Amino acid sequence: MLNRVRRVMIALVVSVLTCAGTLIALSLAASPASAAPSCVPPAVIKWIGVSEYECVIPAPEPSPGTTNPGGENPGSPQPTCDLPAAPAPTSLGDHVLEGPYCQGTRFCVTTDLVVPLALPDGEPPNEDSEARYRWCSSGGTYQLEESWWTGEEEPPSLLERALSAIGQINLATPTLNTSPTGRTLVSLDTWFWAAGASPSATGSAFDLVATATFSSMTVDPGDGSGTISCPLTTTRAAAESDCSHAYRRMSSGGTATVGGRPAYSASVRLVYDLSFTVGGNAIVVPGAPATLEAPLDSAAIRVDEVQSIVTDVD
Template identity: 70%
Template sequence: MLSRSRHLIAVISGLAVFFAATLVALSATAARADDDCDPPAVLDMQPDGTFSCTIPGGTGNPGSETPGGEGPGAPQPSCDLAAAPAPTGQVAESIIDGPYCVGERFCVTTSVFVPMANPPGEPPNEDSEGRLRFCSSGLEYQWESAWWTGEEEPPTLLERARTAIGQIDLATPTLRTSPSGRTLVRVDTWFWATGASTSESGSAFDLVATATFASMSVDPGDGSGAFSCPLTTTSDAAASDCLHRYRRASLGGGATVDGRPAYRASVRLVYDLSFTVGGTPVVVPGAPTTLEAPVATAAIRVDEVQSIVTGVS
């Protein structure tokens, strides 16, 4: 019995030593992992027992971010920069570049500010400066990545092209008609677009995207189909370049004028896109080749007038 008790005590002592050593090892691992985390990163234990550095509101280890983009296979920029929320607070005060597109998010680049920390590791050279990226999906900007300027990679040519296109502002034209608002069957009706541009451009880094007017088409709204016109911006030009004769009254039209059924006419302006880098024309594979201005519409009532001859002698 005494021998069995001694054996049991030895086993329990051995297990105690094992668990104590394990706890010491885990504590040492945690300490080493914690030492590798630069503020504002915090230590995060993974399910497999390993540790990684994460930043609240950010993603992943800040030392593993790629500052130039999203990596192979990531979605190309497609956000509408006109809808980008305005940065606020210290982000706005420290902004260097942006907003620009990263995938479907709006992003800005800032200098490092308190309480944010410099990127992890040593600067690659004495002229390197810390940079931070904050991104938004339409709400508040959140920290996303950090890097030294000596390590920054510029966006790809396609990313720059898409961002530059997003900066092109093609204003919505105003569709005018003569007669205005009401016309007659078999009478020439003129159409023109005011406020339309012949060319607009946008830029991203060293790339410039230019939209140049290519075509104008008018749909009179009566089911006859759209017809083409040159860029017509005045009534004088419309008299010869952009006119249509309605063949029937607008009794079944989808709009109204003065409470009476009317046709809804529309104008569509299409622009060709071209790109330059440093003033030299370039082809950007995968980039769109055309851009459309917002469609403008106008209601036009079409009446049919019949002559009745009476009192002939």
């Protein structure tokens, strides 16, 4: 009877679980094979010693998922965990070799082999290699995340993979061309284009693909008049309508030289938006840069002034 009373009390106290439990029951009923136990947040799994679990909403407590209190890193884009609030990995006993440490907002520990864990995939890289396991917690029980052999590099994090993939993107250095080439005249439209620039490029590392997609092209004519924005302009024909500038004064104060005379140093800047996929699915990589710039290129252009002298008037 006591058992029944307690069960009723639990049901009353966690009234929200009626809905959550229903959702879970429905989801379990509709789940494919091998669906892992789960609860609808904020409910978490509470294990029952008769081969069952319940979903309960834990009592409010300091969340490990918040950024460090006190605004120590107000500009930090990546939330971190509050290590003093890390649950003790007592369930893993003497197997814990390292941790708890933060991995994003979660607490993680590294252990050696715990029965009945499977050994890491693949052959150990050498005879001294040992199995290692990473367990992480969002404030409750530590759950197994990954395994590896010592003697091989630990699997890189998502951010590390993203940065590596970005490094594989080959945005060829565009060549800034002008027309007229090298020398132009005041008030004459001068065209600019970035030959060789790509609309997009990709790079990959492990299972992650980073894609750089053209976002903006800006040209600085070098005369101090400011930059001009252009669509991706890679040909002379396109430049005629899309990317031109008329200089208003001679380049006598320019920092570059053409033919031994002062010239302006014009430059082009290409910016690409970055996106990431794993297995074809778009993902967000916390901490990864949002944009990538192609290498800058510049061109010297001398601006002359043509003065006309009227010698005869009819």
